[in-house]
Amino acid sequence: IGNPFGVGQTVTMGIVSATGRSHAGVADDEALIQTDAAINPGNSGGALVDLRGRLVGVNTAILSRSGGSQGVGFAIPSNLAAPIMERLIERGSDSPGWIGAIFLDAAPAANRRAAGVEAPFVSDLTAGGPAEWAGLKRGDAVVAVDGTPVRTGNGLRDIVAARGAGAWISLRVLRGGEELEIPVPLDPPPRIPGERYVLGPREGALGGLTLVALIQSVRDRYGIPERVPGGIVIASVNPEGYVARSGLREGDAILELNGVAVESVAAFIRLYKAAVGDQLHLTYYRDGVTMNLVSRRR
Known part of the structure; x- marks a missing residue:
């Protein structure tokens, strides 16, 4: 159930394709439910329910080459969403646990x-x-x-x-x-002060990223060791942005763009906007591994 493209309340139907999915561009997303029920921009936050109306999950992301539904959608399981809902009702706010x-x-x-x-x-x-x-x-x-x-x-x-x-x-x-x-x-995650930039959802192949400077509190929040160089980290991924289907996720530390070391948010934005050619080459760090992403420009 959702409001795709702002057209109004809409119901689509499908099956649970798989459970325990990851790499959907959502941070710490090991437990996502995969469904082929159509999920489109505007559906995020809508309910995924079974035929009896029981809540199964909360729609959160899609993988798509077109930006619309291609039968690969993801929802946060209700058993993970329910404790957050209860704390919001009880306290009026919520902070996820952080273990450091x-x-x-x-x-x-x-x-x-x-x-x-x-x-x-x-x-x-x-x-x-x-x-x-x-x-x-x-x-x-x-x-x-x-x-x-x-x-x-x-x-x-x-x-x-x-x-x-x-x-x-x-x-x-x-x-x-x-x-x-x-x-x-469990503590609340360290706060993220400092330099910050939000790429609009349709602002090129990486549209939908929120970027922050890799200062010490950011290293502490995401557990990024001192040995990892680079100047910026992904603070969030908009599930309705072009970048949502790239596999990038919150906490990834960006090291290079098109072979050039990234030392600050401002430097990344300059490189991103000045990039020429059909492809973007991104090098980033995640959980002890240096990874590469090749994405077509838009």
Whole structure:
């Protein structure tokens, strides 16, 4: 149910194509529901319901080459949206939980064998953050949160965000062959001051990005290590912008545009607007990996 292109309340129908989807241009999106029910610009925030009218999810993104529905839409599951709704009703505002750690799936083989499980590993910790304060260490394998098994870093981040700032969680951790239960408080994410720029939804191939300067509080919020160079980070991705189908997501640190190092938001905008040719080459950092994106100009 939604308001596509502003035409008014509209209902479309389809099936749940898959669950646990990621790479839809939504931050920490490991648990998204994929559906072939038509989702178009203007549908974001609308309800995905079953035939009995029960809420299944909240429409949030599409993958499309045309900008309209091509049968690949995504919704945030209702079990993740419900706690946020309850906190909004109770407090009038909401802040997701933040743990101050980077969790990677691609742990060293020796660690995986030692753990005997597929589980996210602590790659880095924010100095003074909740995880470091609680006693987590680099290399710890997190196998469960509050008794619920976790298999991926994104899945763990989903749980942390849904619990909300001010909550406590219990992490079951494997360290050196020993199993530990570590209680961790959750803080609100660090605030993002400083340089900021919003690309309009139709402002070229990267339209819909909000960019901020890579200052220390931004590194802390997104767990970006000091060794990562670059000057800007994606603070949000508009699901109705051209960029939504690119796979870029909140927290990606942009390193280069067309082979030129990006040192500030202003420098990126100058390079972006001056770019010539049919393609944009973007180099960015995410969760311990340097990645590349080639996108056609619009």
